[in-house]
Amino acid sequence: MKTKGKMSIRLLCYFGGMLIMTLGVAVSVKSVLGVSPISSVPYTITVVSGMELGLTTTIFSIVAALLEIPILRKKYKAINLFQIPVSIVFGLFMTFCVKLVQQIPDPSSFVIKLILALISTVIVAIGVFLYVSSELIPLPTEGVLIAITQVTSLRFATLKVIGDVTMVIISLGTCLIVLHAFGSIGIGTIISAILVGNVVKILTKYFKSALNKAMGL
Numbered sequence: 001m002k003t004k005g006k007m008s009i010r011l012l013c014y015f016g017g018m019l020i021m022t023l024g025v026a027v028s029v030k031s032v033l034g035v036s037p038i039s040s041v042p043y044t045i046t047v048v049s050g051m052e053l054g055l056t057t058t059i060f061s062i063v064a065a066l067l068e069i070p071i072l073r074k075k076y077k078a079i080n081l082f083q084i085p086v087s088i089v090f091g092l093f094m095t096f097c098v099k100l101v102q103q104i105p106d107p108s109s110f111v112i113k114l115i116l117a118l119i120s121t122v123i124v125a126i127g128v129f130l131y132v133s134s135e136l137i138p139l140p141t142e143g144v145l146i147a148i149t150q151v152t153s154l155r156f157a158t159l160k161v162i163g164d165v166t167m168v169i170i171s172l173g174t175c176l177i178v179l180h181a182f183g184s185i186g187i188g189t190i191i192s193a194i195l196v197g198n199v200v201k202i203l204t205k206y207f208k209s210a211l212n213k214a215m216g217l
Contacts, residue, residue, distance in 0.1 A: 006216035010134045013215065017131030018139070019093045022057075024124030026097035029053070030104055031116035034186025036124055037164035037193050038141055040171035043184040048174060054095025061087035064140035068147040075150060083140045090139060117188035124192065125199035132200075133211050164193060 025043075028035045035043045045056040065083040069076050107113040131139075138146060145159045168185060175183025 006214070010136060010215045010217075013130040013211070014134035014136045015089070017127045017129070017134065018090055019097070019127070021124055021127030021131060022090065022093040022097040023101070024120045024122075024127055025094065026053075026101040027116055027120035027123060028188050028192065029098065030101050031107065031113045031120060031188050032186075033113050033117045033188030033191075034182070035184050035189060035192070036121075036196065037168050037189060040184050040189065041167050044171040044174050047183045048178050052095060053098050054091045054093075057094045058087050058091030061090060061140045064144045067144050068140075071144065071147045071151060079137070080143065082137050083143050086137055087140055114187075117191050118195075120188070121192050121195045122199055125196045125203065128196065129200050129203040129207070130211075133204075133208060133217075134215065135217060168193075 025035055025039045028039075029043065034040075039057070042056040042060045043053060045051060045060070046053045049056075062084055065080070065087060068080055068083075072080075107116055137143075141163075145156060145163055148154060148159055149156050168189060172182065172185045175181060175185065
């Protein structure tokens with residue numbers, strides 16, 4: 001019974017963390033100052049095509065999940081396929097949170113927009129902390145980086161930076177070419193890139209031990 005209880009806590013942290021992450025992204029969209037690097041490509045597709053953000057997030061995630069197959073080849077494990085249904089759940093969470101945040105009045109000044117951007121950063125960090133701490137199936141955007149670490153000598157932290165920078169460049173280039181505007185990239189993107197990791201470090205320092213104990217890790 002204790003084992004089932006601890007697994008329930010892990011699942012709660014896993015899916016709860018993903019839900020909180022998507023809420024943070026939705027708040028960053030409301031701020032109109034740019035989304036986090038990891039969501040920049042899906043949001044750029046939304047801005048350019050008009051498709052719903054939850055749908056573009058799902059498509060982007062599934063493509064990332066499938067990229068692991070040619071990267072890992074014989075090292076690819078069937079359990080990685082679970083990233084596809086996880087992608088669908090993540091996309092549904094995004095749809096729900098975007099609709100939820102739409103109920104908030106649009107910010108009327110730069111100060112309010114900046115406050116929303118900062119709040120979104122903290123929310124995303126809390127979600128990332130809970131989701132990562134569960135040590136369950138990674139989201140495809142991280143899974144593809146983990147796959148690359150398995151076939152190269154590059155560290156995950158290094159690839160994470162490279163991946164974030166690459167997505168921002170792709171998003172910025174697309175928005176400038178198609179929309180002649182920054183689109184999904186802005187000061188909020190920079191704030192997120194700088195602060196999310198640092199907030200996660202703080203949460204890890206003060207809460208990781210207790211959370212691990214509750215999850216039986």
